[in-house]
Amino acid sequence: MIILLILLSFFFMEFVAWSNHKYVMHGFLWSLHKDHHMTDIAGKAVLQKNDFFFLIYAIPAIILIITGLSYNNSYLLAIGGGITLYGFTYFIIHDVVFHQRLQIFKNPANRYIKAIIRAHGAHHKPKNSSDFKNFGLLIFPRRFFN
Template identity: 45%
Template sequence: MNAVVFIGITMLTFVVMEGVTWCTHKYVMHGFGWFLHEDHHQPGYPHVFEKNDAFFVVFAIPSILLFYFGIRRELNYLFFIGLGVLCYGVAYFLIHDVLIHRRFKWFKNTKSRYLKGLRKAHKIHHKHLDKPDGECFGMLLVPFKYFKKSQ
């Protein structure tokens, strides 16, 4: 396979991860995995780490395995699927933990309408402190109405 195919696999995996994240957030984090995600919905949670951070490990394990099996004998498509998962994880960290929740004090004064819209949608998601009745489970793709409100 050539570089264009590998780049395409990485990009497609990145895009697919948004759907995987949406489903995981709605059906696992707000379902049977609520015991790990619940502290994330509590305002002013005082710890540096949350139980919710365990989900980073859950997503890292398949990526690590894909890297391993993608280079075991020779470089193959599994490596680039793992790379797409990793790239999405980095984007998730930067958007969710840095920009939205301000766990790190980077990107304080963004003027981007898109990033403001993401932040608004996530705030709407967090207005629900309990497991049911959630909305806006995506991370990079959220309903257009939040971008209109963020002008």
């Protein structure tokens, strides 16, 4: 049950990230996401306004974990853990591997990671209008595997 809750909240976060990226970051909070698209940020460890979104996701996760710990509620702890795990995965794949903010893991060999890189690359440097629609990180159209 606990493992299932962690996995469910992890994958639910991909949906949250996708919808937030599509409707909020490319919508009314574009002012905070803009610098992530505008500047040539590859390989630079500078802070972006866009990093503010990490805080937005961290707050509910921290509240869930603290509440879970204080009331001995493993369900809340599992949900908070799933969100945190997603945030960590997102940071590693999106910020470290793709945008090279820490200048490590430059040539991932894994086929899935390579496909993620192509898919997110299509969002940053779209070749057509369907490329730009690619707002998710871990889930994307199958064509990026080729």
